[in-house]
Amino acid sequence: MKKNLLSCILFLVPSLCLQAQVTVTVEPASDQTISADIYGHFSEHLGRCIYDGIWVGPDSDIPNKDGYRLDVLEALRELHIPVLRWPGGCFADDYHWQDGIGPQENRTLISNNHWGGTMEDNSFGTHEFLDYCELLGTKPYVSGNVGSGTPEELAKWVEYMTSNSQSTVVNQRRANGRDEAWDVRYLGIGNEAWGCGGNMTADYYSDLFRRYSTYTRDYNGHLYRVACGGIVGDFAWTETVMRKVGTMMDGYSLHYYTIPNNWDHKGSATEFDENEYYVTLAKALNIEDFIARTIEIMEKYDTTRHIDLIIDEWGTWYDVEPGTNPGHLYQQATMRDALVAALSFDIFHRYSYCITMANIAQTVNVLQSMILTDGPRMVLTPTYHVFNLFKVHQNATWLPTSIEDNTYTSVADGRVPTIAATASAKEGKTHVALINTDLKKSQMVNLQGVKGKVVSAQVLTAKNVHTTNTFDKPHEVEPKAFTDYKASKQSTLSVKMPPCSIVTLEIF
Ligand code: AHR
Numbered sequence: 027m028k029k030n031l032l033s034c035i036l037f038l039v040p041s042l043c044l045q046a047q048v049t050v051t052v053e054p055a056s057d058q059t060i061s062a063d064i065y066g067h068f069s070e071h072l073g074r075c076i077y078d079g080i081w082v083g084p085d086s087d088i089p090n091k092d093g094y095r096l097d098v099l100e101a102l103r104e105l106h107i108p109v110l111r112w113p114g115g116c117f118a119d120d121y122h123w124q125d126g127i128g129p130q131e132n133r134t135l136i137s138n139n140h141w142g143g144t145m146e147d148n149s150f151g152t153h154e155f156l157d158y159c160e161l162l163g164t165k166p167y168v169s170g171n172v173g174s175g176t177p178e179e180l181a182k183w184v185e186y187m188t189s190n191s192q193s194t195v196v197n198q199r200r201a202n203g204r205d206e207a208w209d210v211r212y213l214g215i216g217n218e219a220w221g222c223g224g225n226m227t228a229d230y231y232s233d234l235f236r237r238y239s240t241y242t243r244d245y246n247g248h249l250y251r252v253a254c255g256g257i258v259g260d261f262a263w264t265e266t267v268m269r270k271v272g273t274m275m276d277g278y279s280l281h282y283y284t285i286p287n288n289w290d291h292k293g294s295a296t297e298f299d300e301n302e303y304y305v306t307l308a309k310a311l312n313i314e315d316f317i318a319r320t321i322e323i324m325e326k327y328d329t330t331r332h333i334d335l336i337i338d339e340w341g342t343w344y345d346v347e348p349g350t351n352p353g354h355l356y357q358q359a360t361m362r363d364a365l366v367a368a369l370s371f372d373i374f375h376r377y378s379y380c381i382t383m384a385n386i387a388q389t390v391n392v393l394q395s396m397i398l399t400d401g402p403r404m405v406l407t408p409t410y411h412v413f414n415l416f417k418v419h420q421n422a423t424w425l426p427t428s429i430e431d432n433t434y435t436s437v438a439d440g441r442v443p444t445i446a447a448t449a450s451a452k453e454g455k456t457h458v459a460l461i462n463t464d465l466k467k468s469q470m471v472n473l474q475g476v477k478g479k480v481v482s483a484q485v486l487t488a489k490n491v492h493t494t495n496t497f498d499k500p501h502e503v504e505p506k507a508f509t510d511y512k513a514s515k516q517s518t519l520s521v522k523m524p525p526c527s528i529v530t531l532e533i534f
Pocket of ligand 1: 070117217281339388393
């Protein structure tokens with residue numbers, strides 16, 4: 027406190043001295059790179075994510091390119107999405123890829139049994155997904171069906187997508203309009219094998235992983251196989267899969283959802299009190315324990331760190347918006363979601379020596395989405411803006427930060443730091459993101475260790491934590507230029523953060 031007082035007297039205007047100060051120090055370097063794929067996405071055949079959200083079909087009145095809606099395509103391009111996971115989720119283990127290839131009129135009509143029994147006409151299939159990834163400039167991550175499919179089916183799918191041979195299945199792809207193999211690297215061997223992916227035991231799944239991996243041949247020389255992790259807290263699952271599968275896998279995946287209350291009554295996306303706000307943030311932060319304990323087990327079996335940790339589903343999960351289909355998981359979003367995203371990225375950055383990919387659930391109209399659509403209208407969520415502001419961290423060198431004189435809000439599920447910070451360096455520039463979780467109070471942050479001038483600064487906040495972007499008012503929560511900072515001495519900035527806000531600074 028003495029130090030704060032002194033810096034107030036020496037460097038700050040008197041009005042700023044009345045506020046508590048937190049000091050954030052950014053270290054100049056590290057040997058850790060933040061993999062771009064940590065900014066990955068997930069799009070499942072669930073509710074209106076694919077249909078309405080991404081794909082409207084070429085005959086739609088909604089402006090589209092070959093069936094992909096243009097407004098969403100452009101908005102997603104802006105995010106520089108590095109990797110997109112598809113077709114599920116739980117849908118993946120019900121999905122038979124042959125249903126979704128060839129002329130549209132011959133595609134199979136099925137019931138999407140896991141997600142509300144909605145009819146699925148398979149008009150968006152392998153070609154539509156992989157061509158979309160090319161349009162977006164993103165890497166595909168395909169989840170294979172292990173729960174209800176055979177090793178032969180998955181083997182043939184991989185061959186169809188990635189081989190350039192003259193085999194019948196590859197020539198079938200050519201006949202369907204695609205000569206060259208697509209560059210598919212990431213392959214999920216099942217999804218949530220402990221639950222919707224087949225209700226398997228870890229032992230049984232491990233054996234199946236070995237079997238399905240054997241027959242999914244590496245035609246392109248870089249096929250990367252991802253194994254399913256256990257349900258949150260099931261570390262015995264991790265022990266078993268690591269012991270039995272070991273380095274036959276390249277990635278080991280965890281799923282972690284932030285649910286304010288419980289699975290039966292998750293809580294509203296927009297109506298929550300102060301306690302529920304902090305509980306949500308505390309629960310989001312608890313992913314760190316899950317990650318740290320998983321890495322500990324992984325390192326026991328994989329001493330050379332061959333296997334990456336992948337968080338291929340994460341985000342907030344609330345009760346669906348009133349009046350919408352309970353099986354479609356459509357939810358609104360507020361600054362609370364923006365803070366969950368920013369705090370999660372801080373954690374993923376810190377563990378980027380092991381975490382190489384993360385995929386938020388889900389891209390459009392489902393769970394913590396980037397975009398909501400209503401017929402021809404589209405709205406960007408607060409989470410979209412976090413992904414856009416944070417994309418500068420993709421492939422950057424992570425810079426460790428330390429925080430002094432921080433305060434905490436304690437709730438039943440943990441404690442929430444008032445200030446969090448994450449930083450990285452790329453091409454001579456330093457990017458710092460500061461997060462003020464305090465709902466009511468602005469905070470003075472003394473930012474140390476950053477050399478150069480602020481060349482750009484943005485703030486994401488809202489009038490009120492319950493404010494949402496709606497189709498009638500789409501610009502309520504969006505980044506604005508930020509000027510409430512001051513260079514107080516060499517390599518030190520005083521930043522005044524509004525309550526419940528995220529400030530990003532580019533320093534050069
Ligand atoms: O993202 C929604 C669902 O959550 C996914 O289908 C499943 O993998 C998870 O339980």
